[in-house]
Amino acid sequence: MKPRTRTELVPHTVDGKTRMVPVEIPVPAPPRDWDRAVLTGVTTIAALVVTASVIWSTASIGDLLTRVVIAPAAYGAAIVFDLVWIACMAVEWLSRYDEDSARLPRNAGHGALLVAMGAVAAHGWLAGYAVIGIVGAVVSGLAKGLWTVVLRHQTPQLDPRTREFLRQELADAGVTLAVMPVRRRVQRAQAMAEAERIALGPGPDADPDESGQGADGPDGEDAPSTSGPMTIKDAVRTALDSGISDPDRVLAYVRKVADANAKAETVATYIRRAKLAG
Incomplete structure (x- = not known):
């Protein structure tokens, strides 16, 4: 780590004349925040797990949907299954200060996750590998569970x-x-x-001089606008x-x-x- 310094003006006298000159003074480095380092590492792991889960479920559900539609449409629809519960999880994080507002995206995320897990399990079952389908479905559940733990840790208890x-x-x-x-x-x-x-101007029946008076008021004063x-x-x-x-x-x-x-x-x-x- 590069040593930290700060600049301060100190008095310096030469030939009886004093001037304030800048001097670099070393500053001790703060102790390492291991809590923040661990949290950063856990968040990185959670992001990698979610990425792996999205890849796995998209490939699995996409292969399932290619039985009835072309591959681009199938895989485009397959990624929606994971993006929905990920988006719900993000909205839940944004509502972390309001438990009532966070309840709806949390429940919606759980529902979307169950749908995605069911689709992955169905693909394995139709392909003749029911156990692999169940294991693949558990991958999405583990990813969602890990992120739930991370978000709950960072959610303040009010x-x-x-x-x-x-x-x-x-x-x-x-x-x-x-x-x-x-x-x-x-x-x-x-x-x-x-x-x-x-x-449009005045109507056809309007009297241009309804009061019978001029532009001035009854006392000769100008009428207000x-x-x-x-x-x-x-x-x-x-x-x-x-x-x-x-x-x-x-x-x-x-x-x-x-x-x-x-x-x-x-x-x-x-x-x-x-x-x-x-």
């Missing part, structure tokens, strides 16, 4: 209160994630409705998000909600930029 706390934390995070797309859909729907209303201030860029983006793609309709919408004197060239530029931005 008390019921801590598990409930973590469950509520995940529930709160899930609510936040669920609300985000709903808000986007609501805002998009509202923007589409507003853009459609403004683009119903849509609030909006820039040309924002108006273009709102129109595009609402499904209005015709440049003339976008221009009409911009002139209604943002700037009555907006130029067609300016609006066209913002449309191009919005489409490029995606």
Whole structure:
């Protein structure tokens, strides 16, 4: 092992003048973590066992299925038997902090394993080697059992209160994630409705001067805007998000909600930029 060092600044005096100079100081190596080394070795062994199990069961089940289908399809389907319980085992690991969530993938993995073992045993029985079929099926069971032991060793044992706390934390995070797309859909729907209303203009029976008053309020003050201030860029983006793609309709919408004197060239530029931005 290469010796470890760290750099420190130490005072060094020459001719009565002191400077801080870097010096390499050796650092003692930490003791070897044998627990981690053993766990790494066991995990490696488990991975090799699973690989051997997948090869064996795929070859066995694939040969069984070639009796009725072509070899590529047979072996492609055969590997599914092991991939299913391996994927369930991975999901079980991801749910290790929530026993309730881990129960479903664990049970599904056990079921998929039994199906794979049954298929391997059936191949041996049909080939006239029942004992070999049983032994081959046990290989998949040993691989799954070894991985179960490794995962259980690395799964923290949490008390019921801590598990409930973590469950509520995940529930709160899930609510936040669920609300985000709903808000986007609501805002998009509202923007589409507003853009459609403004683009179509008033109905045929609408009175352009319903109150009989001018643009000013009854006291001579300017009437407040119903849509609030909006820039040309924002108006273009709102129109595009609402499904209005015709440049003339976008221009009409911009002139209604943002700037009555907006130029067609300016609006066209913002449309191009919005489409490029995606």
